[in-house]
Amino acid sequence: MTRMLxxxxxxxxxxxxxxxxxPGLTAQQDPKQQSAAPTTVSAKAIAEQLGAKLQPRDDDExxxxxxxxxxxxxxxxxxxxxxxxxxxxxxxxxARVAPDKIRVExxxxxxxxxxxxxxxxxxxxxxxxxxxx
Numbered sequence: 001m002t003r004m005l006x007x008x009x010x011x012x013x014x015x016x017x018x019x020x021x022x023p024g025l026t027a028q029q030d031p032k033q034q035s036a037a038p039t040t041v042s043a044k045a046i047a048e049q050l051g052a053k054l055q056p057r058d059d060d061e062x063x064x065x066x067x068x069x070x071x072x073x074x075x076x077x078x079x080x081x082x083x084x085x086x087x088x089x090x091x092x093x094x095a096r097v098a099p100d101k102i103r104v105e106x107x108x109x110x111x112x113x114x115x116x117x118x119x120x121x122x123x124x125x126x127x128x129x130x131x132x133x
Contacts, residue, residue, distance in 0.1 A: 042061065046126075051078050053073050054068060070094070119131065
């Protein structure tokens with residue numbers, strides 16, 4: 001009888017230990033990933049880096065899974081990041097797809113139909129890092 005009572009206790013104890021140890025194990029496995037990703041990313045700062053004008057927003061933080069659309073004002077800033085051929089007035093869509101990744105798409109209808117897209121890393125300070133060429 002005592003064996004039957006002690007066995008479920010061992011199973012429960014083992015399950016609790018696994019649950020408690022799991023978060024610590026994942027943090028130890030990939031410390032570089034955690035330290036490289038910024039905790040907050042400013043939509044306004046990203047728009048400025050892209051040379052785009054952002055409409056007023058209630059919340060400036062760009063959380064994972066969120067996006068915004070802006071109007072391109074300085075095509076040269078966008079060209080420096082690798083998205084060339086765009087003109088002032090182009091639509092720029094920005095989405096945060098991961099803790100350290102931002103996807104940028106730019107498209108325009110005039111003077112010529114054109115589109116470009118790229119994925120960027122975000123450094124610990126929230127600045128865009130152009131992909132290697």
